[in-house]
Amino acid sequence: MNDSAGGTGDPARTERAVTPTSTSASASPDERDEPSVLELADATREYDTGAGVVRALDGVDLRVDRGESLAVIGPSGSGKSTTLNLLGLLDAPTEGTVRLDGRDVTAIDDREATDLRREFVGFVFQDFYLIPTLTARENVAMPTMFQGGDRGRAAALLERVGLGDRLDHYPSELSGGQKQRVAIARSLVNEPEVVLADEPTGNLDLDTSERVLDEFDRVREQGVSVVLVTHDPLVTEYAGRAVELVDGRVADRDAGGTVE
Amino acid sequence: MSGGADGDGGDDRSRPAPASRSAGVDRETGDRALYRRFPALALAWRNLRRNRLRSLLATLGIVIGVLAVATLGVFGNVVSLSAAQTLGGIGDQVIVSPDENAGVESLGPREVQAVERAAGTRGEVVPLITGGATARSGGSRTVAQLYGTRTPRTLFEARAGELPERHRQGAIVGPEIAEALSLRVGSTVEIEGNEYRVVAVLAEPEGFSPVTPDTAVVLPPGEFREQEFSQVVIEAESGDAAETIAADVRERLNAREQRVSVFALSSVVAEIARFFGLLSAFLIGIGAVSLVVAGVSILNIMLVTTVERRGEIGVMRAVGVHREDVLRLLVVEATLLGVAGAVGGAVLSVLAVGGLWYFTPVALDVVLVPTNAAYVLGAAVFGVLVSLASGAYPAYKAAGERPVEALRG
Numbered sequence: 001m002n003d004s005a006g007g008t009g010d011p012a013r014t015e016r017a018v019t020p021t022s023t024s025a026s027a028s029p030d031e032r033d034e035p036s037v038l039e040l041a042d043a044t045r046e047y048d049t050g051a052g053v054v055r056a057l058d059g060v061d062l063r064v065d066r067g068e069s070l071a072v073i074g075p076s077g078s079g080k081s082t083t084l085n086l087l088g089l090l091d092a093p094t095e096g097t098v099r100l101d102g103r104d105v106t107a108i109d110d111r112e113a114t115d116l117r118r119e120f121v122g123f124v125f126q127d128f129y130l131i132p133t134l135t136a137r138e139n140v141a142m143p144t145m146f147q148g149g150d151r152g153r154a155a156a157l158l159e160r161v162g163l164g165d166r167l168d169h170y171p172s173e174l175s176g177g178q179k180q181r182v183a184i185a186r187s188l189v190n191e192p193e194v195v196l197a198d199e200p201t202g203n204l205d206l207d208t209s210e211r212v213l214d215e216f217d218r219v220r221e222q223g224v225s226v227v228l229v230t231h232d233p234l235v236t237e238y239a240g241r242a243v244e245l246v247d248g249r250v251a252d253r254d255a256g257g258t259v260e
Numbered sequence: 261m262s263g264g265a266d267g268d269g270g271d272d273r274s275r276p277a278p279a280s281r282s283a284g285v286d287r288e289t290g291d292r293a294l295y296r297r298f299p300a301l302a303l304a305w306r307n308l309r310r311n312r313l314r315s316l317l318a319t320l321g322i323v324i325g326v327l328a329v330a331t332l333g334v335f336g337n338v339v340s341l342s343a344a345q346t347l348g349g350i351g352d353q354v355i356v357s358p359d360e361n362a363g364v365e366s367l368g369p370r371e372v373q374a375v376e377r378a379a380g381t382r383g384e385v386v387p388l389i390t391g392g393a394t395a396r397s398g399g400s401r402t403v404a405q406l407y408g409t410r411t412p413r414t415l416f417e418a419r420a421g422e423l424p425e426r427h428r429q430g431a432i433v434g435p436e437i438a439e440a441l442s443l444r445v446g447s448t449v450e451i452e453g454n455e456y457r458v459v460a461v462l463a464e465p466e467g468f469s470p471v472t473p474d475t476a477v478v479l480p481p482g483e484f485r486e487q488e489f490s491q492v493v494i495e496a497e498s499g500d501a502a503e504t505i506a507a508d509v510r511e512r513l514n515a516r517e518q519r520v521s522v523f524a525l526s527s528v529v530a531e532i533a534r535f536f537g538l539l540s541a542f543l544i545g546i547g548a549v550s551l552v553v554a555g556v557s558i559l560n561i562m563l564v565t566t567v568e569r570r571g572e573i574g575v576m577r578a579v580g581v582h583r584e585d586v587l588r589l590l591v592v593e594a595t596l597l598g599v600a601g602a603v604g605g606a607v608l609s610v611l612a613v614g615g616l617w618y619f620t621p622v623a624l625d626v627v628l629v630p631t632n633a634a635y636v637l638g639a640a641v642f643g644v645l646v647s648l649a650s651g652a653y654p655a656y657k658a659a660g661e662r663p664v665e666a667l668r669g
Contacts, residue, residue, distance in 0.1 A: 090578055090664045110583065118580020125667070129575035133306035143579040145299040190580065 035102025036063040037120075037194045037225045038087050043096035045082050056082040058248040059096070064194055069216065069226040071239035078245040080229045081198060087227060088121050088196045089113045101193070118143055122187025122224075126199035128179040130171040130186075137167040140185045150189070157185035161215055177208030184215050194225040201232050213238045300585065304593040311565070315597060318554075318561045322601020323608065325551030326643040330609035332547040333635035334627075335616065336540030341626040343536055351529030354383070354494040354506045354522060355470050362518045366488035371513060371520065375492050378508035383496035384414045387489040388471070389481055395433075396450040397441035404437055404451065407471065408481040414495050415471050416478065421445035421460030427480045431456035434476035435464055451477060470523070499526035547639070554601070555646035562594050562651050566658035573658050574666025587659040594651020595644060602643035606636050 045057040057079045064070055064087065072080050085091035086098055089105060090113075098106045100120060108116070117123075130139045138145070140154035155167055161181040163174075171179055180200060187195045197216065201209035213235060220226045228235050236242050244251040308315040356375055358364040367387070376385045389408030394401050409415070412432055413423045419435065431449050433441075438461045443449055447458045462473040471493060481489075494509075496502035506524035513520045566573065573586055613636075617627045 085664050088578070090662075090667075114577065114580055114582050117578065121580075123575070123578050125575065127571070129571055129667075131303075131572055131576075133303070133310055142576065143581065145303075146581055146585040186579065 034066065035099065036065050037101060038064040038227075039097075039099040039102075040083070040086055040093070041097040041099065043083075043086055043093040043098065045079075045086065045091065046094045056248055057086070057093070060245070060248070060250055062087075062243060062250065064225050064227055066193070066225055067220060067223045068241060069220045069228065069239045071236045071242040072227060072229045072245060073231055073236055073242055074245035074251070075231065079248040080231075080245055082248075083245065084196050084198055084227070084229045087194075088123060089117050118147075118190055120193045122190065122192035122195040124180070124183050124187050124195060124197035124200045126202040128171070128176075128183045128203075130179055130182055132171050135168045135170055136163060136174065136182045136185075139171065139182055140189050142186060143190050154185070154189055157188055158182065160218075161185050175208075176204050177211055180204060180208075180212050181215060184212070184219070188219065188224070192224060194227060195219055196227045196229075198229050199232070200228060201230070201235055206234070209234055300589045300592050301596075303589055304596055307565070307569075307593055308596060314561055314565075318558050318597050319601040319604065321554030321557045322551070322598055322643045322647060323604040325547070325554040325646070326602050326605025326639045327608045327612070328547035328550045329544055329642060330547075330606060330636045330639035331612045332543035333540065333639060334609065334613050334632045336536070336543045337629075337631055337635060338613075338616065338622055338626050340533070340536035340540055341629065341631075342622060343532065345623070345626065347529055347532065350469060350525045351499040352383075352496045352502050352526065353470065354496060354502050354509065354524045354526075355491055356494070356509055356513075356520050356522050357491040359518050359521045364519050366486065366490055367492055367520065368488050372489060372492060374512045375494065375509055378512055379494050379496070379505050382501040383494045383505055384411070386411055386414050386493045386495065387481075388491050388493060389484045389486055389488075390490045391484065391486075393451050393477070395437055395441060395477055397443055397447065400441050402437060402440040403475065404434075404477040405472070405475050406451070406484075407476055407478045408484045409478060410481055412478050415469075415493060416473050416476075417463045418460040419463040421458070423460050427478065428482075429457075429480060430459035432460045432462060432476075432478040433458055434462045434473045436474045437477060449477070451479070454483070496526075499530055502526040544635075548642070551639075551643060551646055554643075555650040558594055558597055558647050559650040559654065561597075562590065562654035563657075565593075566590065566654045570658070570661070570666045574661070574663045577659075577661075577663040578667060583659045587655050590655030590658060591648065591651050594647050594655065597651075598644040598647020601647065602640035605643060606640040609636055609639065 040060050040062040043057055043060045043062075044055065047054045047056055060079070060083060062072075062083065072083055074080050082091070086093055089098070089100070089108075092098070092106060096106075097104055100116060105113070105116060130136075131142060134142060136158055137151060137154045140157055141151050144150060155164075158164055158167055161184055163178060163181055163185070166174060166178060166182075171182070174182065180203075184195075184200075187197075195216070200216070201212055204212060209232070216226050216228065217238065226239075228239055230236065356367070356371075358367055372385070372387050379385050386409055389406075391406040391408075393404055393406050395404040410427050411425070412427050413425060416423060416432070418432070421432075423432065431451070433443055433449060437443065437449075438458075441447075441449060443458050443461065445458055445460060448455050449458055450456075456479065462476060462478075465473055494502070494505055496505055502524050503526045506522045506526075509520070509522050514522075576586060577583065613627060613632065616622055617624060
């Protein structure tokens with residue numbers, strides 16, 4: 001994430017780039033060989049609220065490398081969700097660039113964005129967002145159901161998250177943790193390259209949270225990148241790397257201050 | 261990307277599970293197959309079942325609307341057809357008679373020929389000699405209306421016996437005469453001192469006709485003293501033809517001086533038909549208003565349900581379901597409401613029309629006409645179209661919303 005830092009001559013950035021933190025050390029070799037799965041370059045997102053323009057993100061650089069788990073943390077209103085929306089191709093930056101596998105996808109249309117989301121990205125939401133009229137298996141197959149839906153794969157994924165005996169249960173018959181595991185299975189049905197999770201443990205108790213996070217760990221072990229947006233310290237612990245956002249900018253956690 | 265080994269293992273373990281709950285699987289097989297083949301239809305059906313009462317009420321609106329359009333349409337059609345049947349063939353008939361005010365007493369061969377030319381192939385010309393006489397048989401007697409014609413088949417229908425193609429001998433008697441004198445085919449009737457064998461008995465008339473068969477006695481023209489005709493009836497092939505023929509006859513015979521009077525009811529009948537057409541359209545219009553109101557209720561329900569399911573729709577869009585697929589899903593929901601309502605309304609309207617036939621003196625042959633089926637079918641199709649149109653806007657609105665907005669709640 002700090003490729004360009006050397007050029008700026010900013011001491012804080014330089015220091016960070018050379019600091020052998022646990023994740024950047026393992027990630028560094030990949031960075032040179034292959035492009036990041038997802039990358040935000042100098043991304044700014046402004047909203048016109050009517051009362052004035054609100055800048056939710058302000059020149060954020062962020063890379064998600066293959067097979068890493070990254071926590072995006074920060075207080076409410078710091079731009080976490082906006083970051084996730086940009087990474088998930090749900091929204092486009094006002095300025096800056098979004099790259100998927102090195103390809104510039106900043107200005108693609110809705111149709112293409114939908115296709116790319118289905119092919120490359122898995123989503124997990126705080127409120128699970130399961131369709132109440134579909135069984136667990138059908139919920140998992142939902143992203144691909146208009147393309148023929150692979151129900152066998154859906155069942156296999158539910159087995160994998162420990163819900164092999166709940167295939168035909170409706171969401172109302174599942175507990176919160178089970179629902180979130182169904183949601184994780186759903187996020188994997190399209191064999192994504194990255195799973196984006198927005199407060200995945202926000203509605204879960206501690207034990208259940210741990211089970212869900214173990215699930216994410218297993219996902220990452222399959223080579224899928226995982227981005228967790230959270231303010232749950234437990235989640236941060238699980239993640240290999242954490243990026244803190246403050247007021248729409250990336251903060252330097254180690255220095256305890258803001259970069260730029 | 262997520263290792264195949266894991267997927268295989270999951271597959272193997274997942275298969276026995278459904279088999280062990282075969283009862284549940286059997287129960288849902290139909291639904292499953294539907295889901296796989298037509299995901300939008302299956303999903304729409306489940307969404308409608310989620311709020312059964314609401315879906316039922318929306319459907320009820322369409323049922324009432326379709327019922328109103330179909331029954332009012334059919335009733336109007338039945339009234340119009342019954343009227344047309346009662347008016348019978350008079351719209352198609354032209355009657356040419358001598359203008360007595362002008363001193364013309366009868367129609368000669370020249371006039372008959374002129375009328376025949378005017379009719380051409382568009383109508384059959386029947387010259388008639390008319391008169392009154394007393395008919396006797398056994399001890400009883402009655403007053404009869406005499407008609408002399410060579411071609412009785414054009415104007416009359418027989419109840420018993422057969423009408424001859426060329427009427428050369430014997431008498432054809434009307435139903436009232438037959439009853440009054442107890443006549444049957446083969447009996448003898450005496451008119452003006454001559455005895456005739458009855459060759460046929462006429463049927464009751466179905467509608468109005470200027471040549472009434474009730475008290476008629478039809479004889480060959482040679483039996484009359486007069487050799488000239490007292491009127492000529494033209495049975496035209498249609499009301500329009502009757503009007504043209506009437507105008508043509510006037511031109512041919514009344515061009516220089518008024519010699520005949522020409523009587524055609526076709527324009528009056530056309531006017532009556534137009535009135536019934538208007539009445540029918542008015543009734544259908546009233547029905548259509550109720551159907552449009554039902555459409556508004558579907559619009560309302562679809563708006564409410566899409567707002568309620570905003571997050572769900574947003575997540576579908578986020579995980580890669582296309583806008584058009586969401587649009588299709590919601591339009592299918594509205595259409596399902598419409599189809600259910602239309603089928604219900606059509607069935608009820610068939611029952612209502614059946615009731616009309618059962619409880620009123622309406623004849624079966626005006627109920628079982630293809631146009632009535634067209635009204636029922638048309639109302640059903642209209643009901644589905646109204647639902648589809650009502651669902652289109654909420655569907656468009658919901659499917660078009662950006663997933664980010666929808667997920668924000």
